[in-house]
Amino acid sequence: MTDAAGGDQWVRAVAADGQIRVLAARTTGTVETARRRHGTAPTATAALGRVLTAAALLAVLLKDDQKLTLRILGDGPLGGLVADGLPDGRVRGYVQHPDVHLPLRPDGKLDVGGAVGRRGTISVTRDLGLREPYTGSALLVSGEIGEDLTAYLWQSEQTPSLVSLGVLVNPDGSVRAAGGLLVQLLPGADPEWARRLEANARSLAGISRRVDDGLSPAGMAERVLEGFDSRILAEGEVRFACGCSRARVEGLLAALGREELTRMLEEDGGAELTCRFCGERYNFGADDLRRLLLREA
Numbered sequence: 001m002t003d004a005a006g007g008d009q010w011v012r013a014v015a016a017d018g019q020i021r022v023l024a025a026r027t028t029g030t031v032e033t034a035r036r037r038h039g040t041a042p043t044a045t046a047a048l049g050r051v052l053t054a055a056a057l058l059a060v061l062l063k064d065d066q067k068l069t070l071r072i073l074g075d076g077p078l079g080g081l082v083a084d085g086l087p088d089g090r091v092r093g094y095v096q097h098p099d100v101h102l103p104l105r106p107d108g109k110l111d112v113g114g115a116v117g118r119r120g121t122i123s124v125t126r127d128l129g130l131r132e133p134y135t136g137s138a139l140l141v142s143g144e145i146g147e148d149l150t151a152y153l154w155q156s157e158q159t160p161s162l163v164s165l166g167v168l169v170n171p172d173g174s175v176r177a178a179g180g181l182l183v184q185l186l187p188g189a190d191p192e193w194a195r196r197l198e199a200n201a202r203s204l205a206g207i208s209r210r211v212d213d214g215l216s217p218a219g220m221a222e223r224v225l226e227g228f229d230s231r232i233l234a235e236g237e238v239r240f241a242c243g244c245s246r247a248r249v250e251g252l253l254a255a256l257g258r259e260e261l262t263r264m265l266e267e268d269g270g271a272e273l274t275c276r277f278c279g280e281r282y283n284f285g286a287d288d289l290r291r292l293l294l295r296e297a
């Protein structure tokens with residue numbers, strides 16, 4: 001499936017001779033597409049939106065034929081969250097229990113940490129086109145996803161990072177604004193810079209509100225890098241898109257084998273398969289199954 005682009009964007013910026021790296025994205029349309037496709041309740045929308053945004057930010061650093069998967073598995077009611085990211089800004093993902101909604105926190109925010117759970121793991125798999133994909137993981141810190149990703153990047157990849165992810169949901173459940181920011185200090189960076197970057201990042205706290213105010217990804221990068229000599233290196237579109245297709249699903253169906261196909265034909269008169277990543281439904285009628293059986297013969 002592919003949905004129309006929603007005007008979402010990412011930028012990659014550097015400062016201090018490349019020793020500071022910044023990725024920023026607006027993902028409002030992407031997260032709204034995910035909400036509609038999976039029918040997520042507000043707390044689940046916020047959690048899935050943060051995971052999709054994080055995957056988009058991390059994937060921008062990959063090379064053309066590489067891909068990345070971010071997984072969060074906590075002990076809260078949402079169950080697992082999974083998002084795939086590609087370097088061209090395409091993301092897709094799902095949450096195990098999309099209907100989860102918890103009461104708002106005392107500060108009025110959606111209780112993502114409570115829904116994800118505070119115990120569990122975060123893992124990132126990078127498929128770099130080598131024989132084995134590389135997976136790193138860390139324990140969850142708060143289930144808020146931004147903090148968990150910060151801990152992961154430090155513990156598993158030894159990169160000091162500042163992560164901010166946010167999704168603002170309208171009273172009717174639709175997505176009002178979503179976005180994220182990732183700032184990283186690369187080897188050779190002056191540790192003193194971390195304090196200045198943190199101070200700058202404070203003006204971007206509540207990042208979904210800043211997106212709602214109209215702040216662009218370039219504007220986010222500019223603000224967090226205030227006082228540093230910085231430049232934008234690359235930018236592109238972010239969108240929710242899944243690589244599934246009727247042909248691919250038909251291949252999976254055929255792989256079930258004669259016995260199972262015959263059972264489906266006789267008992268159900270057809271088959272309906274739903275893509276876990278994007279919620280797209282593929283229907284195969286009795287004639288489709290007969291055709292597959294003939295091909296199998």
Ligand SMILES: [Zn+2]
Pocket residue numbers: 001242243244275276277278279280
């Ligand atoms: Zn799909």
